[in-house]
Every structure is written in structure tokens, then in C-alpha cells.
Amino acid sequence: MKKIINTENAPAAIGPYSQAVEVNGMLYISGQVPINPSTGKVEAEDITAQTEQVMRNIDAILTQAGYSFSDVIKSTCLLADMDDFKAMNEVYGRYYKENPPARAAFAVKALPLGVKVEIETIAAK
Numbered sequence: 001m002k003k004i005i006n007t008e009n010a011p012a013a014i015g016p017y018s019q020a021v022e023v024n025g026m027l028y029i030s031g032q033v034p035i036n037p038s039t040g041k042v043e044a045e046d047i048t049a050q051t052e053q054v055m056r057n058i059d060a061i062l063t064q065a066g067y068s069f070s071d072v073i074k075s076t077c078l079l080a081d082m083d084d085f086k087a088m089n090e091v092y093g094r095y096y097k098e099n100p101p102a103r104a105a106f107a108v109k110a111l112p113l114g115v116k117v118e119i120e121t122i123a124a125k
């Protein structure tokens with residue numbers, strides 16, 4: 001049975017999706033963009049600050065669902081500009097120091113709200 005995960009410590013959805021859905025010990029977190037949940041706005045400007053906000057949002061959803069970064073098995077990183085790959089990795093890598101999850105990274109034409117980065121996450125117990 002699926003369980004919808006919702007926390008005020010991560011941004012509300014900006015479209016018709018849930019922050020995360022848990023089913024059978026698997027947690028599927030929607031792509032997180034760098035919205036500050038306190039204000040509902042994108043305040044971070046550069047890729048480092050935007051990635052930090054995205055990772056904080058992922059952390060809040062993992063925590064709400066009773067998971068942690070060590071439970072993450074797969075990420076998908078979407079970038080508006082592949083020139084940001086290195087800087088995104090520097091922040092991302094702080095959260096996954098050992099045995100990092102499987103991952104794909106893409107540059108896409110554009111991201112919602114004109115942000116530079118969006119990261120999807122799947123975790124398992």
C-alpha cells in the first residue's frame with residue numbers, strides 16, 4: 001500500500017505531485033528544486049548554494065519518512081548547464097561519502113522555475 005509523505009520542512013509541490021511516496025519499503029522522492037521551504041521561494045543563486053538547498057530538502061523528506069542518506073540507492077541529477085557538473089558533485093558528494101547510490105546526471109533544456117539543478121532520489125529499507 002502506498003503512503004504519501006509530506007513535510008513542511010521541504011518545499012510544497014509546485015505541480016500535481018507528492019513530495020514523496022513510500023511503497024513496500026521503497027521511498028520515491030520527487031525531483032527536488034532549490035526552493036527554501038521557509039519562504040516558498042528560490043533564494044539560492046549559484047549552483048553550489050542551489051545544490052545545498054536541494055540536498056537539505058531531500059534530507060528533510062528522508063527524515064520525515066524515517067530514512068537517511070545511507071538508505072538512498074539511486075539518484076537522478078538534472079542540470080540546466082553541464083558546466084555546473086563539477087560544482088554540483090562537490091556538494092552532492094558531501095552527502096554520499098561512502099558507497100554512494102547509483103546515479104544518472106543529465107543536462108536538460110530547462111528546469112522548473114528556471115533553477116539550475118533538480119535531483120530525484122530513491123531510497124530503500
Ligand SMILES: C=C(N)C(=O)O
Pocket residue numbers: 014015017030031032033112118
Ligand atoms: C519539480 C518537480 N519535481 C516537478 O515539477 O515535477
